[in-house]
Amino acid sequence: MSRDVVRARPDTPFKELVRLLEENDVTAVPVLDELDRPMGVVSEADLLRKSADQADPTGRTPIPHLEAWERAKAEGSRAEELMSAPAVCARPEWTVVEAARLMEAQNVKRLPVVDEADRLLGIVSRGDLLRVFLRRDDAIREEITGDVLRRTLGLDPRDVTAEVRDGRVALAGTVEHRTLIPVIEQLCRGVDGVVSVTAQISFRTDDARDTPTGTL
Structure with a gap:
């Protein structure tokens, strides 16, 4: 303001x-x-x-x-x-x-x-x-990896990576539970300067259905 x-x-x-x-x-x-x-x-x-x-x-x-x-x-x-x-x-x-x-x-x-x-x-x-x-891509990426993925969600930076280009965020990696994936996407969309979010994230446990392995 x-x-x-x-x-x-x-x-x-x-x-x-x-x-x-x-x-x-x-x-x-x-x-x-x-x-x-x-x-x-x-x-x-x-x-x-x-x-x-x-x-x-x-x-x-x-x-x-x-x-x-x-x-x-x-x-x-x-x-x-x-x-x-x-x-x-x-x-x-x-x-x-x-x-x-x-x-x-x-x-x-x-x-x-x-x-x-x-x-x-x-x-x-x-x-x-x-x-x-107009926020810089590197500032957006730093907030997503540092604040959202590591500090808020407690994820290892090696588990999920974020690439940012012209405000468009591309997420990739693997998480333990399937239900965590939409949470990650929603939090990333709330970061200032983000235009869109796409996710190619695999999961080890389908905690919504209690069936092992898969990809969302």
């Missing part, structure tokens, strides 16, 4: 909001209450409703039909009247996947990040989430 967040207050006037967006090269700002808790977000789209609601001096385009809530925003002059509310927020401990899913479900482009008291800590955008896929 970005910690240096441009912010507005409920009484920030329309022109000041436009200036904040322009001078800071951002497309939206969170609106905070007196305790620095996000109340909503004002975006360029929110502000553009005022322009869209104006009569066209050339007479070539009609004034668009607006719902009551859209009309109220178009007529607003302060942040609390213009913002989209309530604010859709994330927690600092969330994974990239959790944040991306919430953005998709709520159809928003950014999420204020708040602490346990709902105070603003930062903001994460779509660009921030995509930036994780």
